Amino acid sequence: MLAFVQWLQATAFFTAFRGSWYVYPIVMSTHLAAIALFGGMILMVDMRILGLAMKKRPIADLIDQLRAPKQVGFIILVTCGFLMFGSKAEEYYYNIFFRMKMLLLVLVFIHAMVFRSSVYGNAAALDKAPRVPAVAKLAAGLSFCIWLCLVICGRGIGYIEPPLDKIHARVNGHPAAVVADATTPRVDQTP
Secondary structure (H helix, E strand, C coil), rough: HHHHHHHHCCCCCHHHHHHHHCHHHHHEEEEEEHHHHHHHHHHHHHHHHHCCCCCCCCCHHHHHHHHHHHHHHHHHHHHHHHHHHHCHHHHHCCCCHHHHHHHHHHHHHHHHHHHCCHHHHHHHHHCCCCCCCHHHHHHHHHHHHHCCCHHHHHHHHCCCCCCCCCCCEECCCCCCCCCCCCCCCCCCCCC
């Protein structure tokens, strides 16, 4: 896996992307804006299902009206996230917050598969029930917790420095051509 992330980061596209004064900050800002918008829509649905907000609004209407914008927001979010990952893939490889964020994204996928038919795909039945079923409240509560942890891990990524003793290390017998920064003397890692 380390060899793959080093290769990905060293491609011409991601090297140019990383070196741009404008593109990387624009992509990062777009990623953060997409998180805010997408997260806001997730939060609205979760709060409605939990009965903490918009109690007079039908759950089915809210879910149906936000489905397309959430899908677009998710695509923007993932695309920008991949671009940022590819530009600094080796640093992210060693970042514990990044690894936790990827694990949480897997949990988001599992959550969606588990609760799609019983809750999100069956929202009209939730509105007809005298009370929101416990399984729907469980789904909303788990969703809220997972997304909150995702945001926390995402912010944590920026506060962890990569291990300079490992970054740009030899992989499969090939020394990396990149040095941590220009002021650091190059350490020859050949035996």
